[in-house]
Amino acid sequence: MKIGFILFDQLTALDFIGFYDGTTRLKTLGFKDDVTWDLCGLTKEVHDDRGITFKVNKVLPHLSEYDLIFVPGGTGTRILQYNAEFIDWLQTAKDVRYKVSVCTGSLLLGAAGFLTNRKATTHPNAFDLLQ
Template sequence: MKIAFILFNGVTFLDFVGFYDVIYRLNQFDQTKGTTWDICGVTEEVTDELGMKVKINVIKPDLSGYDLVFIPGGIGTRKLKDDADFIDWIKTAGPVKYKVSVCTGSLLWGAAGFLKDRKATTHPNVYDLLEPYCLEVIPSRIVKDGSVITAGGVATSIDLGLFIIRLFAGAEAVHVVKKQLDYPYTAVGIVEV
C-alpha cells in the first residue's frame, strides 16, 4: 500500500503526527508489510499554526498513484478550501480508493467534491463549515462512508490511525499497536454507513 500524507501551511501537526505515529507501524504486520508513504505538499516546507516547520518529501505529486490519501486539519484549511489550484491538486485523488481525513481536513475533501453524496464528520466546532459539502454531517468521532473515512477533532487522529490499522491489519494488530503506544482507550462514536 502507498500512502500520501498532505501537509500545508496552517496545519495542526497533532492531526498529522497522531495519525502518522500509528500508521507507520503497518509495516510490522504481514498483511501490510511493504507499506510506503510520501509527505506531500505544494511547497518544500510547511509551517503549522504555532510556527513549527516540516520539510515536504514530494512536491505536488499526482495523487492518483496512491492507495490512501490522508488530509489533516488546521486553520489553513479555511483558506485552502477556496484555493482553486490547491483543490485542483486534491482532485487528482479521484481514483484513490481510500480518502481519509481528520478534523477540518474534511473541508478539503468536500471542496474537491468527494463528499457530495456522503456522510462525514469534522471537528465539532465547525460542523457548519462542512454542511455545504456533504450529504449529512454526522456528529461522531469517526465516520466511514464507503472508502471515505473522516474523523473529528485533533486527538481523534490516534483513534483514526487505529481504525485504519484494524481495517488493513486486523484486530490483533490494533492490540499490538495500542500496547506499543501505551494507549489504553477504546474509541467510541464510530459510524460505518
C-alpha cells in the first residue's frame, strides 16, 4: 500500500501525526507487508498552525500513484478549499481507492468533489462550510 500524506500550511499537527503514526507502523506490526509513504505538498516545507515545520519529500506528485491519500485538518483548509491550484492537484486522486481525512480535511475532499452523495463530517465549528 502506497500512502500519500497531503500536507499544507496551517495544518493541525495532531490530525496529521495521529494517522501517520498508526499507518506507518502497519508493516512493522505485521499487518501489511508493503507499506510505503510520501509527504506530499505544494512546497518543500509546510508549517503547522503552531510553528512546526514539516519537510515534504514529494512536491505536487500526481496523486493517482497512491492507494490511499490522507488529508489532515487545520485552519489552512479554510483558504485551500478555494485555492484552484491545490484543488486541481487534489483532484488527481480521483481514482485513488481510499481518500481519508480528519476534521476539516473533509472540507478539502469536498471541494475536490469527492464527497458528493456521501456522508461526511468535520469539526462542529465547520459544519456550515462542509455543506
